[in-house]
Amino acid sequence: MSTIFWITIAAAVATYLTRIGGHLVISRFENIHPRVEAGLNAVPAAVLTTLVAPAMLDAGPAEWAAIVVAALVSLRGGLMSMFLAGAVVLIALRQFVG
Amino acid sequence: MSSQATAERSPATGDFWEGFRLSIPVVVASGPFAMLFGALAVGNGFTVFEAFLMSAAVFGGASQMVGIELFGQHVAPWLIVLSIFAVNFRHVLYSAAIGRHLAHWPLLQQAVGYFILTDPQYAIAESKAESGRKVGFAFYMGAALPVYVSWNILTALGAFFGQMIPDTHALGIDFLLPIYFLGLVMGFRKRPLWLPVVLASAAASILAYKTIGSPWHVTVGAFVGVVFAALMPSSGKREARP
Numbered sequence: 001m002s003t004i005f006w007i008t009i010a011a012a013v014a015t016y017l018t019r020i021g022g023h024l025v026i027s028r029f030e031n032i033h034p035r036v037e038a039g040l041n042a043v044p045a046a047v048l049t050t051l052v053a054p055a056m057l058d059a060g061p062a063e064w065a066a067i068v069v070a071a072l073v074s075l076r077g078g079l080m081s082m083f084l085a086g087a088v089v090l091i092a093l094r095q096f097v098g
Numbered sequence: 099m100s101s102q103a104t105a106e107r108s109p110a111t112g113d114f115w116e117g118f119r120l121s122i123p124v125v126v127a128s129g130p131f132a133m134l135f136g137a138l139a140v141g142n143g144f145t146v147f148e149a150f151l152m153s154a155a156v157f158g159g160a161s162q163m164v165g166i167e168l169f170g171q172h173v174a175p176w177l178i179v180l181s182i183f184a185v186n187f188r189h190v191l192y193s194a195a196i197g198r199h200l201a202h203w204p205l206l207q208q209a210v211g212y213f214i215l216t217d218p219q220y221a222i223a224e225s226k227a228e229s230g231r232k233v234g235f236a237f238y239m240g241a242a243l244p245v246y247v248s249w250n251i252l253t254a255l256g257a258f259f260g261q262m263i264p265d266t267h268a269l270g271i272d273f274l275l276p277i278y279f280l281g282l283v284m285g286f287r288k289r290p291l292w293l294p295v296v297l298a299s300a301a302a303s304i305l306a307y308k309t310i311g312s313p314w315h316v317t318v319g320a321f322v323g324v325v326f327a328a329l330m331p332s333s334g335k336r337e338a339r340p
Binding site for chain 1: 127130143144145148151152155156157158160161164165167169175178179180181182183184185186187188189190191192193194195196197200209212213215267268269270273274275276277278279280281282283284285286289290291292295296298299300301302303304307308312315316318319320321322323324325326327328329330
């Protein structure tokens, strides 16, 4: 079996643990410590930011324009509209600036 | 649909269709991302079957995108699994919160129910519970199954057609994921400490990327953001959960 197969199986087990784990473990405690909760609250934004920020280091004008437009659209629209706006700007500009 | 037909149905059937109706917007909204995931997975070295398998087994859009991105960057397998775990960690909170509403189900049904506990599924189940009604298994599966089935079918379709894209650079395929991840980051912007956390993680990940290099920037940046949030003074008081 391929590496991807085993990564997928391990990731599926890990993900299932997050989905059942809260019920099995955390619900046994009366309260989560506020600092732990603040840390948990920050997990998605912290992880996802690391997938955007370094990508901007190597980015050219087309990528920068796309990300700025997408960010602006996301203040009003949903995920799909911001994504489409960014993609359209990116594809259009890449025809000219490569 | 006549009222007579509705009256002849068992309560469980009615519950299933009530959930089914609530799933339709989720199916529509997640469909394009399932196809995008399939296409990008193939672009990052997955086969059509592997892309399908990841959708069927993990069933978590953002974490799957993270997984294929890191795989494409040749990150160590254990770190890919850890990153998927980190992105999915929020489910612990959903699981803890919804658990008491599912506790009256038989154990096997609970085991199945937690497998498909996604962000929208949590929202649907929680709002049903909040309205003071029991969250039944039929209702829950009615809301979850259409999303699960369409997510897997559209992943396979996206992967299949993704193989045929000739010039991925001109179509911007290589930069679509950062745009998508930015959208997810923006979606959390109502959370306490969001901007400071984003800035701390961004700075730390860029610094790590420049010094120790990829893929450690992911771990370092995430760690700095989380610890920063835990240590901030304002985290001492109780914040409303989003």
